[in-house]
Amino acid sequence: MAYLNITDLQKHYDNYHALRGINLAINEGEFIVFVGPSGCGKSTLLRTIAGLESSTGGTIELDGRDITELSSSKRDLAMVFQSYALYPHMTVAENLSFALRLAKEEQSVIDEKVKSVSASLQLDKLLERKPRELSGGQRQRVAIGRAIVRQPKVFLFDEPLSNLDAALRVQMRLELARLHKKLGTTMIYVTHDQVEAMTLADRVVILNAGQIEQVGTPLELYRSPNSRFVAEFIGTPKMNLIELDNVVRENDTLHLQLLNASIDFPVSRTHGPLPDKIIMGIRPEHMHLVETGGDLVGKVELIEHLGSEAYTHIRLSNDQTIIVKAPARTSIKDGEQVHIQVDRNEVILFNDNNRVFSVIAEDASHD
Amino acid sequence: MKRSITRLLMAPSVILLLAWMIVPLSMTIYFSTINYNLLYPGRNNFVGWMNFEFFITDPGFWIAISNTLILLISVLVITVVLGVALSALIDKPFYGRNVVRVLLISPFFIMPTVNALIWKNMMMNPVYGIFAWISQTLGFEPIDWLSDYPLMSVIIMVSWQWLPFAILVFVTALQSQDTEQKEAAQMDGANGWHIFRYLTIPHLARPIAVVVMIETIFLLAVFAEIYVSTGGGPGYDSTNLAYLIYNQALLQYDVGVASAGGLFAVILANIVAFFLIRAVGKNLTV
Numbered sequence: 001m002a003y004l005n006i007t008d009l010q011k012h013y014d015n016y017h018a019l020r021g022i023n024l025a026i027n028e029g030e031f032i033v034f035v036g037p038s039g040c041g042k043s044t045l046l047r048t049i050a051g052l053e054s055s056t057g058g059t060i061e062l063d064g065r066d067i068t069e070l071s072s073s074k075r076d077l078a079m080v081f082q083s084y085a086l087y088p089h090m091t092v093a094e095n096l097s098f099a100l101r102l103a104k105e106e107q108s109v110i111d112e113k114v115k116s117v118s119a120s121l122q123l124d125k126l127l128e129r130k131p132r133e134l135s136g137g138q139r140q141r142v143a144i145g146r147a148i149v150r151q152p153k154v155f156l157f158d159e160p161l162s163n164l165d166a167a168l169r170v171q172m173r174l175e176l177a178r179l180h181k182k183l184g185t186t187m188i189y190v191t192h193d194q195v196e197a198m199t200l201a202d203r204v205v206i207l208n209a210g211q212i213e214q215v216g217t218p219l220e221l222y223r224s225p226n227s228r229f230v231a232e233f234i235g236t237p238k239m240n241l242i243e244l245d246n247v248v249r250e251n252d253t254l255h256l257q258l259l260n261a262s263i264d265f266p267v268s269r270t271h272g273p274l275p276d277k278i279i280m281g282i283r284p285e286h287m288h289l290v291e292t293g294g295d296l297v298g299k300v301e302l303i304e305h306l307g308s309e310a311y312t313h314i315r316l317s318n319d320q321t322i323i324v325k326a327p328a329r330t331s332i333k334d335g336e337q338v339h340i341q342v343d344r345n346e347v348i349l350f351n352d353n354n355r356v357f358s359v360i361a362e363d364a365s366h367d
Numbered sequence: 368m369k370r371s372i373t374r375l376l377m378a379p380s381v382i383l384l385l386a387w388m389i390v391p392l393s394m395t396i397y398f399s400t401i402n403y404n405l406l407y408p409g410r411n412n413f414v415g416w417m418n419f420e421f422f423i424t425d426p427g428f429w430i431a432i433s434n435t436l437i438l439l440i441s442v443l444v445i446t447v448v449l450g451v452a453l454s455a456l457i458d459k460p461f462y463g464r465n466v467v468r469v470l471l472i473s474p475f476f477i478m479p480t481v482n483a484l485i486w487k488n489m490m491m492n493p494v495y496g497i498f499a500w501i502s503q504t505l506g507f508e509p510i511d512w513l514s515d516y517p518l519m520s521v522i523i524m525v526s527w528q529w530l531p532f533a534i535l536v537f538v539t540a541l542q543s544q545d546t547e548q549k550e551a552a553q554m555d556g557a558n559g560w561h562i563f564r565y566l567t568i569p570h571l572a573r574p575i576a577v578v579v580m581i582e583t584i585f586l587l588a589v590f591a592e593i594y595v596s597t598g599g600g601p602g603y604d605s606t607n608l609a610y611l612i613y614n615q616a617l618l619q620y621d622v623g624v625a626s627a628g629g630l631f632a633v634i635l636a637n638i639v640a641f642f643l644i645r646a647v648g649k650n651l652t653v
Contacts, residue, residue: 052550073556085547089569098565099555150555 003028003063003186004049004154010057011044011210018044020210022058026188031180034190035197036207037233043158045207046190050079050156063153078147079156082163084139086131092118092142093127099150117149120182137168144179157189161196173199194234198222206230228354231281237311240287240322241350242280249274256280256347259317261295263342265349270358275351284311285325286346289332294339298322300332314338398626405620418627427603427611432635434518435607438525439586439639443579445526450533450578451571455563458541468538475531483595486524487513517597517605524592529585533578540574541567576647583643587636608632 002025011019018041026032034042047053049060051072059068067075086095093114100110118124121141131139140160147155157176161169177200180187191197197204198218206213206221206229214221214230225231231239246257249267256263256278263280288294289312298314301321310326324340332338345361402414422428457467474482490497491512499509512520544567552562590609593599599606599614606614612632616625 050554052553072550072554077554079551079554081547081551083545083547085545085551087548087552087566089572090565098552098557102556102561146551146555 002026003030004188005061006049006058007061008058009045009048009055009060011041011048011053012056018210019048019055022212024205024212024215026186028186029184031177031187031189031200031202032205033197033201033203034188034205034207035192035194035233036213038192040207041210042190042192042207044210046079046156046158046188049154049188050077051075076153077156078150078152078154079158080140080143080147080160082159084131084143084160084163086139086142086146088131091128091130092123092134095131095142096123096127096145096149098146113149117145121145121148136164137172140164140172141175144176148179148183153186155185155187157187159191160189161191162193176200194236198234206233224356224360225348226356228279228281228350228356231348231350231356235283237284237323239281239283239348242282242320242322244278244280245318247274247278256349259296261342263295263344263347265344265347265358269361270349272351272357275353275357277352279350279354281348281350281356282342282346284323286343287322287324288341288343289324289326289330290339290341292339294341296322296340296342298338298340300334300336300338303330303332303334312338314340395626395629398622399630401623403621403623403626405622414623418623419630421624422615422627422631425611425615427606427614430603431606431608431611434603434605435587435609435635437518438522438589438607439583441522442526442529442586443582445522446530446533446582447575447578449526449530450537451568451575453530454534454537454541455567457538471534472531474527475529475535477528479528479591480595482528483524483592486520486527487596491520513597514601517601521589521592521597521605524596525586525589528592529582532582536574536578537571540571544570579647580643583639584636587632587639608635 004024004026006022006024006026009019009022011017020041022045034045036042044053048055051067051070055068059066061067062075062077087098090098096114096117097110100113114127115124118127121144123138123141123145126134126138126142131142134142143160160176161172164172173196176189180200189196189200201218203215204218204221205215208229214226218234221230221234225234228241232241242258244256244258248255248257252267254265254267254270254274256265258280296316298316300312301315302313303326304311304313305328307328309328310330312324312326312330312332313321314324315321322340324338326332347358348356348360349358351357399418400413400415401411402417403411453471457464457471477485488496493499493509493511496509496512498512502509510516548566549562552566557565588609589607590613593605593607593610594613597605599610603611608628608631612625612628615621615628
């Protein structure tokens, strides 16, 4: 029995079906990230768990208790909002203690808790300030502190870092990871930023159009996506999706034919019947630029130098564009003709329903 | 060189605005020091402080001052308290909200004279007014509002006139209240009253200050409602400073004394403004 159980959760708005049967089991202490494009229902799902939206079907159980119909204050959850939602007329100390004061805790208990939380978040010098006198990062910490002080069973984060600048975002991300390690409390985190999802999560839940597309550890999702949506969503730059000219089956081998190349793929790594149309997925780092030979030939259109590496955008002779990772100090120039070698173990095959019907090669795992 | 050109270019508007204020003010000051009665033209000799003395010692003077302040404070309290309550009520969506809003705002579009006539003849008339009808239906003696409670009647009329303004400002302010803050409070265990008390009221502090300031400016000079309904009476019971000045100037044709009264009104307005800005002005800097 998992800690937080979501069973067939539905949410209908007047003429919009926002959540289409969500099933999810979250274990105690896990860091779960909901990620997906805007409008996929991730925020709605979080708000439904929080009790800020009522569900129109299904159940939510927390720690063996059905909380589907409970008001949000009775659910033992705390939420950090995107806008931080600090109470503007209260000082930091009053913001932190608001929930405790409403719960009519003793003043000495409140003081003690506010003191320890503010010390752990380096807010102790700011306690008398109003939110408008704080920087973005400080406001963020107050919002987190306000959640911690209540010692909830689950923390909910609704895109908490999206209002911060890039440098601060990286720093706060680290602080959040550290906080999770220290508290060990279950956390659910919503973001549209796949980097945050990959770096923070124990498990990532990818949502698309109100349904769960895939659940797994960040590496699982990266290495073996089960649909084209997940494959494209995770990873920067995106996975290359190449339309094959033809696929020929010969005994236990598939010959994936593209232009002059024929890439051999063992039938044992596929499941189900062979679809009519196959799309090959391969990540930029699993192709290599070689001097001669290789599988494909193309012309470099653009090179993006990122310092630690470079991404070359290459146009093949059938006008498809692919991205290939190159070493940082590559000598390749725009317009140059290059040869590309494809790492066969990392090839993923999609059928005409955009589902994956191949499995990753065993020997290629965790290289 | 450059600076003198800017000054030159600004001069026409500055001079115009200055003249606009200075000319009437200095003429008022001048009139207040001479004997200037329209019934006795030509005898405009300098009389010093006599007009002021005359105005202060008028039996209605202190009553008018206190009536002005009672009217001001009562209407402010009624419009702010009722305004906050009503706008909080219609902030949540319900069926027919737009109609209710329009109805709540509409008294503001009725001109003060018409407002006073409606109240005087349709509502408060002891014979065929609605209040009288209600009292009679319930078996009570009808109240002659305008004779028995003249100041209270004026307060009711003016409050009815100004409540929509307060509602208009507060409804707009409530719409700018952050919903995430309310949700955060909800998760912190706050009920509707807590949210109203700890989030909505502080959020409305600035709009309340604005409403109080603007209404004060207009409420110090309430005139039409009194003129149309009670005529300042009975006696001086519903005479405020503005009405007393009118009384001096146009009923007794004494421009000199009326000018002196006008200067008292300026002083009173400044005293009220001073305390008001000290009290509520600090909210505006938030």
